[in-house]
């Protein structure tokens with residue numbers, strides 16, 4: 001089946017003072033993929049996805065998304081264009097219920113028009129992450145792993161074409177990680193997923209393709225199999241550990 005490009009960067013660059021965090025990156029993501037970005041600390045992964053979401057402005061280069069040049073589009077418009085982004089840190093409204101949190105995200109997509117439609121979209125997002133039973137609980141009272149799932153549900157309630165997750169399994173227990181893998185497999189049926197992930201078990205379980213970053217550049221790209229066998233990747237990142 002022919003691959004359709006959803007997102008493409010050319011020469012994407014961001015410097016912080018003398019440091020080039022993202023260095024002329026050419027990157028392509030196809031519709032329907034689950035792609036993992038891996039690489040050592042400081043490789044530029046978070047900066048790269050920050051450029052994609054619009055939270056960080058590029059110094060040079062371009063970003064095309066869904067056939068449109070979004071290089072200079074502000075972050076809130078990128079969300080409306082179909083890019084949802086969840087952060088490394090929990091980003092929910094703790095005093096509100098789980099359902100209200102998802103509804104806030106759904107409302108930002110659907111507007112204030114139909115309350116029933118907003119609630120239905122919020123409930124569908126909670127069902128997708130397995131949180132339906134907890135919808136009346138205060139989000140701030142939930143266990144950390146469940147709060148992370150609320151965050152993913154908020155992303156899903158935006159009905160994104162692309163869901164970007166920055167270290168989503170950080171701080172989760174093994175059981176929560178197993179559940180998260182199942183959640184993302186479901187999500188991948190309707191959205192393209194771009195995942196920064198340090199846990200290689202999660203990467204291997206989910207990613208169709210892996211992009212390895214080092215020093216702001218793409219060091220390698222390929223299937224999990226190709227990446228684990230790549231000598232340059234082993235030397236730079238996997239350290240022979242896998």
Ligand SMILES: Nc1ncnc2c1ncn2[C@@H]1O[C@H](COP(=O)(O)OP(=O)(O)OP(=O)(O)O)[C@@H](O)[C@H]1O
Nearest residue numbers: 016019020021039040041042043044045046047048
């Ligand atoms: N706002 C900033 N100001 C100055 N330097 C920054 C800023 N943000 C990132 N950097 C630097 O840019 C480089 C890339 O950082 P980035 O957070 O993108 O890496 P990363 O691959 O996501 O790392 P980690 O896995 O630790 O999250 C690092 O050297 C970092 O210190």
